[in-house]
Amino acid sequence: AADAPAPAPVRHGRRIGVLALGVAVAVPAALPSLGTGLLGTGGRDGGAGGGTISAVNPLVSLQNSLNQPEDKEVLNYRTTASDTRDLYLRIVALDQFDGTAWKPSERTVTDVPEQLPRPVGLSPDVATTRINTSISTAEWYGQNWLPMPFPASRVGIAGRWRFEEQGRTLVGDRGQNTRGLQYQVESLRVRPTARQLAEAPPPPAALRREYTEVPAELPPVVAATARQVTRGAATPYAKAVKLQDWFATDGGFRYDTEVRAGSGVRAIVRFLQQKEGFCVHFSFSMAAMARTLGIPARVAVGFTPGTRQPDGTTSVGLRDAHAWPELYFQGVGWTRFEPTPSRGNVPEYALPDTSQDTSPGSPAQEPTRPTTPSDGPRPDPTCGPGRQSDATGCTAAAPTAPDSGSSGGGPSVLAAVGLTLGGLLLLAVAALPGLWRSRVRTRRLSTDGPAGTLSVWQELLDAAWDLGIAPDEALTPRRTADHLVDTAALPPQAAEAAHRVAGAVEESLYAARPRPAPRAAEDVRLVCAALRAQASRVARWRAALLPRSAGRLAREYAARWTAFRRRQASGRAAVAVRRVAAVLQTGGRRR
Structure with missing residues (x-):
C-alpha cells in the first residue's frame, strides 16, 4: 500500500463500524474484519468485500491481557528514537461517547496514501522530530488494527490495509490482519511547550462540538467533580494537567487490574467513588470529564513502549496493553496525557509543574525532565513509590543505604510514653465511627414490626452508602433496589432479596x-x-473504619438532641407561665 499512487478514491460504503469499547460492557457490535478484538489471537476472514463479524469487547480483552501469567510478546521493533518512553504504539482512537461506551465513529476509509496527511491542528511552530521504526508482529497476534507510533506520516506495509484519516488508523480489509507482519513507520515526535499549550487558541467550532459531546444521561456528579478538581485553573491546558494529576497522584486512586469492569451509566461514578481501576477506567473517566469542561477529548488504545532488549530491539508484550486519553489543542493537535498511576510515562509537556503560571501572557516554566536520557535510572513520580524510570520504562528502585545515625540523642522515656498514649488516643478516636456504626446496625436489625422493616431498609441504604453507592432520596424503594442491583451487579439471590425488602418497605x-x-x-x-x-x-476497609453514613447519623442525633432541648425549654416555659397565671388569679381573688 505504501507504493500505491497518490490518494486513492474514497471507497464509499466501506466504513469503520462500531467497536464496543466502554466503561460499560456494550452489546458486541459489527465492524469490518475486526477479528478477535484489539488483542486477539487470530483474525477471522470476513469474506470478500470485507464482511462483518462480532467484536470482542476490548475492555475485557485489555484486562485479560494485563492479568496474563505470562507476558507473551506481541511485537518487537527497532527505532531511531533515542528515548522510547514516549513511543506509544497506538491501535485505534475512540471518539464517540454515549455514557455507556466509548467507540470509534462510523467514518469513511480510503486506500493508504504514500504520504499521510499532516496531523490536524499541528502548527509549524511546534517542534517535531522525525522517527523511523521497523516493527515485526508475532505469528499468533492476529487482529485488524495496525499498531503504530502516533502521529504516523508514512507507512510501508504490504497487504489489504485502509486508512481512516480522523483517527489516523490503519484497518485491515477482506480478512487482512497483523499476524506475522513486518512493516516500517515514519512518525513525528511532537514536542510542544507548556506556553504553546497554555496559549492555544479555541479549536474550530465543528471539532469542539463533536469532541465535547456528552450524553444527557451522564450523572451530574461527573461534571461537578471535574469542575471541583480543576478549580483555579486558568486555561484548558492547566485544567487538563490538573485532571491528569488528580487521577495519577493527588486524588488517592490506586491501579488494580483485578477490579470489575462494571456496567451502566453510573460506572464512572462508581470508579470516582471507589478510586480503584486500571488504565481503561482512568482514561475513559478523564476523557469524559475533560469533555464536560469543554475540552475536546477522545480515548486511544494500544501499547506502552515496551522493554529494551540486549540486541537493541524493544519487546512489547500483552501486559503493555494500555489505554490513554487524547485531548485536542489548536496548534498542537491531539495530545496524549497519562492519568493512570504507575503505568506508562507522563509526557514532558504534562508534568505537574508545567501547567503552573502558564496562562496567556505569563512566563511558561520549562519541564523538569531532561530532554535527553541520562546514562542511569532516576526516580520518577509517574512510576509510583519504590520505582524509578530509565529509557525503557519503570523498574524497581535500588535500596537506599540507611542513615549512619542522628546527631542528637534518642527521645526521653517520658516523650516516648506520651507519643504512645497519643497514638492510642488517636486510634481510639479513629475507631469511634466504626464502633458507633456497628451498634446502630445491631439495633436496626433486631427491631420488629413495621418499624423494624423501615429500620432494616435504612440499614441497607447506609451499608450501600458506606461502600460507595450514594443514596438517592428521589427514588422509590423499588427503584432504589433496581439501582443497587444494577450499580453493584448483585448476584440473582441477593437481587431477589433486595427487591423483597423494597416491597415490604412500600407495604409498610x-x-x-x-x-x-x-x-x-x-x-x-x-x-x-x-x-x-x-x-x-x-472500599471495605473504608466502610469498616470510616463509614460515610456515620456523618449523617451524627447529624441526625444532633438534630434530635436540639429538638429535645427545645421541647425541654418549651416545657419549662409553659410551667412558668402557668405558675404566673395562677399567682395572678390568686392575687385577683384576694383583692
Whole structure:
C-alpha cells in the first residue's frame, strides 16, 4: 500500500463500524474484519468485500491481557528514537461517547496514501522530530488494527490495509490482519511547550462540538467533580494537567487490574467513588470529564513502549496493553496525557509543574525532565513509590543505604510514653465511627414490626452508602433496589432479596394493614454481604473504619438532641407561665 499512487478514491460504503469499547460492557457490535478484538489471537476472514463479524469487547480483552501469567510478546521493533518512553504504539482512537461506551465513529476509509496527511491542528511552530521504526508482529497476534507510533506520516506495509484519516488508523480489509507482519513507520515526535499549550487558541467550532459531546444521561456528579478538581485553573491546558494529576497522584486512586469492569451509566461514578481501576477506567473517566469542561477529548488504545532488549530491539508484550486519553489543542493537535498511576510515562509537556503560571501572557516554566536520557535510572513520580524510570520504562528502585545515625540523642522515656498514649488516643478516636456504626446496625436489625422493616431498609441504604453507592432520596424503594442491583451487579439471590425488602418497605409505608416481614433482616444481611463481596478491598476497609453514613447519623442525633432541648425549654416555659397565671388569679381573688 505504501507504493500505491497518490490518494486513492474514497471507497464509499466501506466504513469503520462500531467497536464496543466502554466503561460499560456494550452489546458486541459489527465492524469490518475486526477479528478477535484489539488483542486477539487470530483474525477471522470476513469474506470478500470485507464482511462483518462480532467484536470482542476490548475492555475485557485489555484486562485479560494485563492479568496474563505470562507476558507473551506481541511485537518487537527497532527505532531511531533515542528515548522510547514516549513511543506509544497506538491501535485505534475512540471518539464517540454515549455514557455507556466509548467507540470509534462510523467514518469513511480510503486506500493508504504514500504520504499521510499532516496531523490536524499541528502548527509549524511546534517542534517535531522525525522517527523511523521497523516493527515485526508475532505469528499468533492476529487482529485488524495496525499498531503504530502516533502521529504516523508514512507507512510501508504490504497487504489489504485502509486508512481512516480522523483517527489516523490503519484497518485491515477482506480478512487482512497483523499476524506475522513486518512493516516500517515514519512518525513525528511532537514536542510542544507548556506556553504553546497554555496559549492555544479555541479549536474550530465543528471539532469542539463533536469532541465535547456528552450524553444527557451522564450523572451530574461527573461534571461537578471535574469542575471541583480543576478549580483555579486558568486555561484548558492547566485544567487538563490538573485532571491528569488528580487521577495519577493527588486524588488517592490506586491501579488494580483485578477490579470489575462494571456496567451502566453510573460506572464512572462508581470508579470516582471507589478510586480503584486500571488504565481503561482512568482514561475513559478523564476523557469524559475533560469533555464536560469543554475540552475536546477522545480515548486511544494500544501499547506502552515496551522493554529494551540486549540486541537493541524493544519487546512489547500483552501486559503493555494500555489505554490513554487524547485531548485536542489548536496548534498542537491531539495530545496524549497519562492519568493512570504507575503505568506508562507522563509526557514532558504534562508534568505537574508545567501547567503552573502558564496562562496567556505569563512566563511558561520549562519541564523538569531532561530532554535527553541520562546514562542511569532516576526516580520518577509517574512510576509510583519504590520505582524509578530509565529509557525503557519503570523498574524497581535500588535500596537506599540507611542513615549512619542522628546527631542528637534518642527521645526521653517520658516523650516516648506520651507519643504512645497519643497514638492510642488517636486510634481510639479513629475507631469511634466504626464502633458507633456497628451498634446502630445491631439495633436496626433486631427491631420488629413495621418499624423494624423501615429500620432494616435504612440499614441497607447506609451499608450501600458506606461502600460507595450514594443514596438517592428521589427514588422509590423499588427503584432504589433496581439501582443497587444494577450499580453493584448483585448476584440473582441477593437481587431477589433486595427487591423483597423494597416491597415490604412500600407495604409498610402505604398499606392500611401491612403484613409482617419476618425475613427482612435476613434479606438485608444477605444483600449487605453481596455488596461487600462486590466492593474493592479499599472500599471495605473504608466502610469498616470510616463509614460515610456515620456523618449523617451524627447529624441526625444532633438534630434530635436540639429538638429535645427545645421541647425541654418549651416545657419549662409553659410551667412558668402557668405558675404566673395562677399567682395572678390568686392575687385577683384576694383583692
